[in-house]
Structure formats: C-alpha cells, structure tokens
Amino acid sequence: MSGTDIQIACTACGATNRLPPGRDPREARCGKCRAALFSGQPADVDGPMFQRQIGRSSIPVLVDVWAPWCGPCRMMAPEFARAAGMLEPEMRLIKLNSEAEPQTAAALGIRxxxxxxxxxxxxxxxxxxxxxxxxxxxxxxxxxxxx
Structure with missing residues (x-):
C-alpha cells in the first residue's frame, strides 16, 4: 500500500472510511457500523451499494456480475470467493446479481x-x-x- 490514506466504502452500511498508512486494513472496522471492512469474502451488493463501492473506494474494485440461474456463474462463485482471499485488501471484490438488479446490469452493458x-x-x-x-x-x- 502507498503512504497515503486508503478510502474504502463499507459493504454493510455504505459509509466511507479512511484508513491511515501503516494500519493493517484486514483488521479495520467501519467507523459507523463497526463491520469488518475486509472479510476475505466478496460482498453481495445492490445497485446503490455498487455505485458507492466504485465511487468511494480509492482501491480497485473487482465486480462479478452473475445470476442465480446461470450454471457457469454458480461454478465460478467459489472461485471468486477464493480470489477475494488472494486479492484483499489490495482490491475490493463485490458481486452484483444481474437478475435482482436488471437496470444496473443494463446500464453497465452486460451482454x-x-x-x-x-x-x-x-x-x-x-x-x-x-x-x-x-x-x-x-x-x-x-x-x-x-x-
């Protein structure tokens, strides 16, 4: 991590949190709701939380757009969860259900x-x-x- 503060949006409440350099992000908790900021697991998000994550996080955000009826999506879900353990806290990993959030998926041009x-x-x-x-x-x- 760099020598500047990290900004990260909480996946539980959406609050923006600032983490100072030298602090282990894996141990950080949200200042508003006290949820862990990094759990080593991808967070399921809705459209508004998706926007908060990409708009308020200073670290890269990796999004898995999926649907419950999709066989390849279900096969990739445990792999994406394992990837979260490999990539956090250098990256935030989130999942967006395209069936539950069709407007967001359409706006993103998901084909x-x-x-x-x-x-x-x-x-x-x-x-x-x-x-x-x-x-x-x-x-x-x-x-x-x-x-």
Whole structure:
C-alpha cells in the first residue's frame, strides 16, 4: 500500500472510511457500523451499494456480475470467493446479481454472464466474460492494473 490514506466504502452500511498508512486494513472496522471492512469474502451488493463501492473506494474494485440461474456463474462463485482471499485488501471484490438488479446490469452493458468488471478511480478499466478459476481471476485483475 502507498503512504497515503486508503478510502474504502463499507459493504454493510455504505459509509466511507479512511484508513491511515501503516494500519493493517484486514483488521479495520467501519467507523459507523463497526463491520469488518475486509472479510476475505466478496460482498453481495445492490445497485446503490455498487455505485458507492466504485465511487468511494480509492482501491480497485473487482465486480462479478452473475445470476442465480446461470450454471457457469454458480461454478465460478467459489472461485471468486477464493480470489477475494488472494486479492484483499489490495482490491475490493463485490458481486452484483444481474437478475435482482436488471437496470444496473443494463446500464453497465452486460451482454453475458458471468462478467468481471474492474474499476479504478470510479472508472471501468477492464472487463472479461466467462468463468475462470481463482488463480485466473487474480492473475487477470492484477495484469489489468499494470496497464
């Protein structure tokens, strides 16, 4: 991590939290609701929480857009969870259910699922469709941030 504060939106309440340099983000708790800021697991988000995560987090945000009826999505879910353990706290991992949030999925131009979206500074920097294993997800996300 860099020598500047990290800003991260809480996945439980949406509050923006500032973490000073030198503090272990894995031990940080939300100043408003006291939830752990990093759990090593991806958080399920709705449309408004998705916007808070990408708009208020100074670290990259990796989004898995999925649906419950999608076989490849269900196969990738445990892999995405394992990737969260590999990537947090350098990245925030969240899941957006396209069936529950069709307007958000449409606004994002999602044409197939599962789709991974990578955001940095509130802007989409990469997207990838199709199921991957945990190592593939982590490797792809890290490679995109090197560009």
């Amino acid at each position: 197939g699922i599962p789709t991974l979206l990578l955001y940095r500074g509130g802007r989409e920097v990469a997207r990838q469709s199709g199921a991957m294993d945990a190592a593939g997800i982590a490797g792809w996300a890290r490679a995109q941030l090197r560009h």
